[in-house]
Amino acid sequence: LAVEEAWERCGLEARGGYDLTTSRRSINLMMLDWSNRGLNMFLYTERTQLLTYGVGEYDLGEDVIDALEQTVQTPSTGTGGPTRYAITRVSISTQATRTNPETVGRPTEIYYNRGVDGVTAHIWPLPDGSTTYTLVYWVLRRIQDAGAYTNTGDFPFRFLPAFIAGLAFYIAQKKRTDDPALIDRLEADYEKTWLRAAEEDRERATLRLVTRGDAYR
DSSP states (O other): OHHHHHHHHTTOOOOSHHHHHHHHHHHHHHHHHHHTSSOOGGGEEEEEEEOOTTOOEEEOOTTEEEEEEEEEEEOOOSSSSOEEEEOEEOOHHHHHTOSOTTOEESOOEEEEEEETTEEEEEEESEEOSSSOOEEEEEEEEOOOOOOSTTOOOSSOGGGHHHHHHHHHHHHHHHHOTTOHHHHHHHHHHHHHHHHHHHHHSSOOOSOOOOOOGGGOO
């Protein structure tokens, strides 16, 4: 139904199998673009990684765009639950210029290498053998591809208007080159609808920091 609505906004009808194929291709490209449009709350995911003695490099997976927060957890001592320690994210400069990269101890710093095949975490100091360490981290994951035509979209219902508006714009770029004004109108509608959904999908914490315009003089 969403695909049919998008085609109708272009003044067209999706009739043949190729129309569905080209729609799916546009959906996949649009989902990649969504991954570049800021921090979408519905893509936040908590994950864990058991750390190994003396090993400092861990592959977080191909679906990870970036890591947002991280702690190192140690197991319960019998008098209470597990304990979590904050670790600091550092730059590539810090990671590359360490004078003692093989130091072992409780990890206190982490560098994320955002490569072509996903994100790799580099832990320092290397985990020692005094206890079991678990990296507990929050990631911004990639949106899943469209897949089969009957799949449910990998986004909350409130983003459905933005999805339809965006798909209509993508289809119009391919099928309605005869009407540049229509393409411009669909693009404007897409951006407006996306912005409305993205502004609702935001952090609800009590504290909110806003930059003062007169702070730089």
